[in-house]
Amino acid sequence: MTHPTYPNVFSPISIGPVEVPNRYYFSPHGVPLTVGCSPSNDLVSYCTERVKDGGCGLVILSCTAHQRGRDYQPCPFPPESVPAFRALADAVHEAGGKIFAQIWYHWLSTGHWQPMSPRAPSFGPSNSQFAFGGMSGATRAASLSEIRMLGEAHRQSTRHLREAGFDGVEIHASHSGMIEQFLSPYFNRRTDEYGGSLENRMRLLVETLEAVREEAGEGMAVGMRFNCDELVEGGYNTSDAHEVVKRVCDRGLVDFVDLDVAMEPLQLKYGMPSVFIEEHFYKPYVEKVRSATGSVPVLSVLGRVTRMADAEAAIASGVCEVVGSARELIAEPQFVKHAREGTEALGRTCIACNWCLGGMAFGAFGCAINPASYRERIWGVDTFDPAPETKRVVVVGGGPAGLEAARVAALRGHTVTLLERGDALGGALALWAQLPAREFYMHAIDWWRRELDRLGVDVRTGKAASAQDVLALGADAVIVATGGEFSRTGRNGCADRDIPGSDKPHVCTPEDILTGQASPTGHVVLLDGEGTHASSGIAELLGKRGCEVTMISSNFAPYSNRELMAFEGEPIVRRMAEAGVAFRAATWCSQIGDGDLDLYDVNTGATSTMTGVDAVVLASGRMSNDTLSADLDGKVDQLFVVGNAMSIRPLATAPYEGQKFARLIGEPGAPRSVGEAFFRSDDPVVYPAPAA
Numbered sequence: 001m002t003h004p005t006y007p008n009v010f011s012p013i014s015i016g017p018v019e020v021p022n023r024y025y026f027s028p029h030g031v032p033l034t035v036g037c038s039p040s041n042d043l044v045s046y047c048t049e050r051v052k053d054g055g056c057g058l059v060i061l062s063c064t065a066h067q068r069g070r071d072y073q074p075c076p077f078p079p080e081s082v083p084a085f086r087a088l089a090d091a092v093h094e095a096g097g098k099i100f101a102q103i104w105y106h107w108l109s110t111g112h113w114q115p116m117s118p119r120a121p122s123f124g125p126s127n128s129q130f131a132f133g134g135m136s137g138a139t140r141a142a143s144l145s146e147i148r149m150l151g152e153a154h155r156q157s158t159r160h161l162r163e164a165g166f167d168g169v170e171i172h173a174s175h176s177g178m179i180e181q182f183l184s185p186y187f188n189r190r191t192d193e194y195g196g197s198l199e200n201r202m203r204l205l206v207e208t209l210e211a212v213r214e215e216a217g218e219g220m221a222v223g224m225r226f227n228c229d230e231l232v233e234g235g236y237n238t239s240d241a242h243e244v245v246k247r248v249c250d251r252g253l254v255d256f257v258d259l260d261v262a263m264e265p266l267q268l269k270y271g272m273p274s275v276f277i278e279e280h281f282y283k284p285y286v287e288k289v290r291s292a293t294g295s296v297p298v299l300s301v302l303g304r305v306t307r308m309a310d311a312e313a314a315i316a317s318g319v320c321e322v323v324g325s326a327r328e329l330i331a332e333p334q335f336v337k338h339a340r341e342g343t344e345a346l347g348r349t350c351i352a353c354n355w356c357l358g359g360m361a362f363g364a365f366g367c368a369i370n371p372a373s374y375r376e377r378i379w380g381v382d383t384f385d386p387a388p389e390t391k392r393v394v395v396v397g398g399g400p401a402g403l404e405a406a407r408v409a410a411l412r413g414h415t416v417t418l419l420e421r422g423d424a425l426g427g428a429l430a431l432w433a434q435l436p437a438r439e440f441y442m443h444a445i446d447w448w449r450r451e452l453d454r455l456g457v458d459v460r461t462g463k464a465a466s467a468q469d470v471l472a473l474g475a476d477a478v479i480v481a482t483g484g485e486f487s488r489t490g491r492n493g494c495a496d497r498d499i500p501g502s503d504k505p506h507v508c509t510p511e512d513i514l515t516g517q518a519s520p521t522g523h524v525v526l527l528d529g530e531g532t533h534a535s536s537g538i539a540e541l542l543g544k545r546g547c548e549v550t551m552i553s554s555n556f557a558p559y560s561n562r563e564l565m566a567f568e569g570e571p572i573v574r575r576m577a578e579a580g581v582a583f584r585a586a587t588w589c590s591q592i593g594d595g596d597l598d599l600y601d602v603n604t605g606a607t608s609t610m611t612g613v614d615a616v617v618l619a620s621g622r623m624s625n626d627t628l629s630a631d632l633d634g635k636v637d638q639l640f641v642v643g644n645a646m647s648i649r650p651l652a653t654a655p656y657e658g659q660k661f662a663r664l665i666g667e668p669g670a671p672r673s674v675g676e677a678f679f680r681s682d683d684p685v686v687y688p689a690p691a692a
Contacts, residue, residue: 008315016221016255022057025324028102037075038084045377049333051097066153076160085164087691104172125188158215168221176264186235209253223256228285230263238288246292258299268567276571297321308339349443358566371656386413387666391476399427401643402481403448404658410455421464435537467631477638484622484644492529492621494554501592522614528553529620531560543579
């Protein structure tokens, strides 16, 4: 039966010998759910959550060609990994989907000689220098024997995937993977048969595809992921890409082509487009290359798809035959299911904050707005059984932590009241969504609001709650999620003390500006101690309003490691420069005068004075805002302080703790406080085990 809204998305397609039930795929990406080289039970749950009940027709799993690749990614090269890969393939098939494996070998991803040892040497087509995430590295030119061994690694991995029951293999020839480096004139400066002419630079790709196709046999689809444009001077462009794709397709080497954009690490901001990059950024590049494929199906993520209507339009207009995403499905595992059933309002929208990558700066993985992501085995959509004991739950605070806590408590059958002192929900996230280019963040708040309405949560806004207010509601359990605010005295991690003069009338905070309580003009100095969007966004906002803005930071850049790892650093700096913002690094303020600031270098202590200052914005550091827990302690059965109300941390912490502690309410013998949960050994966590 033809789907009434998305007839193209929900029609089957043949990719080589494989019949895929619909045209939306879970695109390949790094997932840290392995044991050694083997997929874990958690990876099985992660994939099947997005396939079952009429979800994605196809999963493409990112794998390394050899175990000396990325340590945390699955690798089918070792024979002992086959049973776990088979368990994963069987589970995806049982859920109703097909599964391909993307095999790649990545720049500077050579693993370690042994656990905790220095990294093994990395190689590429030529000697090259890289910098990523604040680290630099180099590759050496691969020998001919190493090139042959790399091809054999692809062959052996394909053999094991076939034995495991996988439906297809995608060779990774994009994002500066080894094969793309050989294709790229930017990287490949060889003078032998693997360098120079396009035919020579294509040699590794062709040899690898030939080996993989031979090993795959007649039952598996074989394709490649390929950049339409490297987007860097000296790299290849769409015309070059068109020729490569045409030659590969004309030779019958592939059953599909997965078209992408951007070289890593030089163009990472396009590899996972953040809110600063327009949606569907890849589309014009895909359109220029797709004609080279002839009748070979084209897959593409198009550069951030968050609406199924856009996927339908892309297929209908011939941009590609299959559309996919990683981040949207990380944020909303039932994205495809909701589109099929006409229940899209029930689904989250990825806000492109890139915590799924930037979280690595904190040793964390997952989704900022969906804390169940990567934890589907214990927190998945089917795990919300009614609580053994139903309770009256009061949540204080309507930011992400409180909203998620209220949602989860209601899903488990509790009677939930949410109290928010402001007139609207969203907390600090709703404020930051007012900053330039960050408007997309409101999608998360809107979803939580819809969920609380659907679940019948009693939401009361416009009044700050006291302990007496909470107790008057007959609360059995209370979650304090009152967030945090920027310090009004200038405290931060550089100098945990008040700045004299911070109480002067020309001094304000980012919150004051976004709530309309302050409208600084003239020369505005913003004191940044965190490197978050609040600082850079306010600086850009004021610059665009006509202020002369100087951003002074105790850090070395106007962004933190999280923003850097989320591919947001370059866009942030560019946007600030376009708004005329001046930036001064590694500097802090010792005193605020009536029209001047006393400054010092945080490394040398050298002092200076800045004059002609009309206003100061204190974005020095945030402080927790918890005035309730002490008055409620011992008066309710369970009391949890979560998110920034407990301690200032990144956004992802708030929904995570909201869900984590809401799940404990009404459970016999469960912890009664955050501290009790912290010091108990039975706290439920993800325990990766080989899939079986």
